[in-house]
Amino acid sequence: MALSFAWEPSPTNRGPSLAIGHTMGAPASDMDALLNPTVLEGLDDASNNGQHFKAELAYGFPTHNDRLTLTPGLSLALSPDSRSYGLLWSLAPYSQPGHGEPWEIALEGEWEENTTTDTPVDHSLMLNFSILF
Known part of the structure; x- marks a missing residue:
């Protein structure tokens, strides 16, 4: 079972945004596993009963003569382990x-x-570039 809540009051990429999600239970099996083979890391461990909480808070600011949006944010993910x-x-x-x-x-x-x-403790730094065409 998965529950999620997303709040983004502005239809643009500016202003506040909040996303919260909570999942629980074992990963899918049989036909469901074939149709959706991706499993969130840590959910396949039976000892934590598949509990996972994730929250992300961000805010988009105008920059470079109002042509670009700079969005800093914070994320938090918790599970029993x-x-x-x-x-x-x-x-x-x-x-x-x-x-x-x-x-x-x-x-x-x-x-x-x-x-x-x-x-x-694991530390990571990831740089992503995406483009639509």
């Missing part, structure tokens, strides 16, 4: 209502730790 924190930054052209962003550059830093074992 791990937790991760993230800082997000993205840059995209100003998106008018009803139009997608033609391109986006995003930088994400993440800090993840396992709460059940004494393993080192």
Whole structure:
């Protein structure tokens, strides 16, 4: 079972946005697993009963003479055996209502730790570039 909530009061890519999700239960099996083979990391462990919570908060600011939008954000993911924190930054052209962003550059830093074992903390830095054509 999965529950999610997303709030984005402006139809553009500017202003606040909030996304919250909570999943629980075992991953799909049989025919459902064939139709949707992707499984969120950590949900296949029976010891945590498939519990996973994720939240992301961001705010889009105008930049470069109102032609681009700079969006910093924070993310948090919790499960019984791990937790991760993230800082997000993205840059995209100003998106008018009803139009997608033609391109986006995003930088994400993440800090993840396992709460059940004494393993080192994982740090990651990811740079993404996407373009629609």
